[in-house]
Structures are given as C-alpha cells and as structure tokens.
Amino acid sequence: MDAVSATTAIKHSADVLFLMLGAVMVFAMHAGFAFLEVGTVRKKNQVNAFVKILTDWSVSTVAYFVVGFPIAYGISFLKPVPAILGGNQGYDLVHYFFLLCFAACIPAIISGGIAERAKFWPQVFAGGIFAGLAYPLFESLIWGQNNSALQGLFKSIGGAEFHDYAGSVVVHSIGGWLALPAVLLLGPRMGRYMRGKSHPIPISNIPFLALGSWILAVGWFGFNVMSAGNLEKVSGLVAVNSLLAMVGGVLGAIWAGKNDPGFVHNGALAGLIAVCAGSDIMHPLASFAVGLIAAFIFVYGFTIEQEKLKxxxxxxxxxxxxxxxxxxxxxxxxxxxxxxxxxxxVSLISQLLGTLSAIVFALVTGFITYALLKKTVGIRLHEEDEYRGSDLTVHSIGAYPEDHVR
Known part of the structure; x- marks a missing residue:
C-alpha cells in the first residue's frame, strides 16, 4: 500500500470511528428517554415505558435499515458484503447507525405524550411507520437525496436554503407535532380532567426523571457535534453552543418554573432542542439566549397546554x-x-417556511396514521386495563414484583 492509499484508509477509518462514537452517544440518549418517562408516569406504568422505548428502538432499527435509509439517502444495504463496505471502510453502515438514532427519536418522543393509556402494539406499529417511512421522507427533502426541489424553493423565496444543522425541526419538531394528533385522539387519562376541572396526576420518581435528563444532555453532544459527519468538519463552536443553550434552558426554567425540578430538568432539554438547528452558525451568547427563551416557552407552554387547553x-x-x-x-x-x-x-424567511412545512407534514401524517389505527384496531387501553396499569395488563408484571408477593 502506497502512502496516499494508507493516508486515505486512515482518513476513512477515523471518520468511521468518529461517527460510530457519535452513534453510541445518541443511542445512549434512548436510555434517557426511557428514564425520563419512567420517572414521570405512575409506578403502575413504569415497566411499560421501559419496554416501549426498547421495542420501538428495535422496530425502528429494522424499518430504517430496510426502507427508511434508502428512502432518505438512496443507499440500500440489500446487497453482498463487499458492496456494502465499498471503498470507505463501511462508512455508509455507520452513517446509517448514526442517523437511525435520530429516526428512532420519533417514536421515543411520541411515547412520552401518550403514556399510561395507549395500547402497546398499535403504537409499536405506528412507530415503525414513522421511523421507516414518514420521517425518512421528510428527511430526504431537507438533508437527503430529494432535497434539491424543496430546498431550491426555499432558496428562491428566501435567498438561502433551510438550515437545520442537527435536527431542531427535522427531528424534534416533527416528533412533537406528530405526537399532538395521537394525544388528542387518545383523550386524557382517567381522572385527569373531571367536570371541567384539572386534577394533576403526581409523577412517580424525580430521581429517575433527573437521571433521564442527565443521560439525554450528555448524549446530546454526540447528537450535535457528530452531526458534522466526519472528523475534518467537527466544530468546537457546536459543542460550546450546545453547552450554553443547555444552561440557558436550566436557568430560564428554574426562574420561570419557580424551582420546580420537573421544569428544571426539562429546561435543559429545551435549550438543547432549540440550539440544534443553528448550533454551527450562532454566537455562544446567542445560543444562551435561545436556550433561555426555550425554557420560558416550555414552562408557560406546558402550563397552557395542560390547564387552559386541557x-x-x-x-x-x-x-x-x-x-x-x-x-x-x-x-x-x-x-x-x-x-x-x-x-x-441563513434566511429568516427560509427558516419560517421550512419550519412551517415540517409542522404541516407532521400534523397531516399524524392525524391520518392515528385516525386509521383508532378506527381499525383501536389505540387506547380498555378502561379497566388503564385503571390497573399497563404494566400488569400488557406485561403481566409490575416494576416492583415483590410488592405483589403475598
């Protein structure tokens, strides 16, 4: 092997290692999703939260491998190993792994909104549809093989393409707006609202909630920084912007949320979600402001959602x-x-258009998917099963089995 070939091989290997480490960090975030949900739901639904996240991850892995990644990037792995490895040490494979972690965030996000009263298998099926088909379609229009038409339209109107470096819109906005139709079609949990009055349901475990937030926050640096795709494009600006947005979110939430631990730990996530799109182009102090504003949006938005909109x-x-x-x-x-x-x-007009397109796409897709499931197989647990809790009715075991030993 000559010097040029050796240098090229080392570069490919470095890129594979770089992206694989990022994939592992983002994969670990799914443990964060799990603990965040487990800490928030009641004890009778904790097992279900753990099993949902892991099952959704597994279904997403297969769906994105066979269908989603080819839709988004035009690369199929249904061919012999030498062709899969190509000439770049299997970079496409690890790129799939990294981007799978983004796709699998969609069902993980939705899981938290529909917790405690959704049927298990219909939601697993919906998650597979989103990770394998719906999300990759939008991904292809912004980041992937079909981006020229839509991005060209944004550029012709706003003067620049829609910019979303690490997925504020492509991942998080899509996931959150997909969840809204599911939550609305399911309806509230038993006892949550009675005779027009709100009756908040206490969460079960603040340490678990905090652990979930910490795991997500640490993994987020893989989410944002490794979105560079290869080693030569890595940016220290992305890392520091992510950090300052996160602490902006914490400080904003502790102020607006009056020291409430749930708001504080979600405030960190609010800052990190908000900074993803512009983490490669904003000043660190601007990122802090973006995170601070995001925390206020969450605290007041959550209160309005729960208490005013019910x-x-x-x-x-x-x-x-x-x-x-x-x-x-x-x-x-x-x-x-x-x-x-x-x-x-970057153009504010293009950013508005790209963001609006994601909202419309997610709402239409979510309503169609969940309306069809509700009409056919049903999406909500029976009243008695919901009362007993999804742990016993779906998985036949509680989070603390010794409590049931007589």
Missing amino acids: IDDVLGVWPLHGIIGSWGGIAAGIFGQPQLGGAGG
Missing part, C-alpha cells in the same frame, strides 16, 4: 419538542445573522 400530554412533548423545535428552526434565522454575531448564510 390536553393531557404526559411529558409535555408537544411544547418541548414540537413548539421548541420549531422555535429552534426560527431562532437559527434570527441569531445566525452577522448583525447578531452569527456566521450568516
């Missing part, structure tokens, strides 16, 4: 991922401008 979105995934993900897309168009210390190359 939408029983258990983990608040619509305001947290849907609305704040949309805010992140718009914020990139504001704080990415050179006048505010940003790198430029």
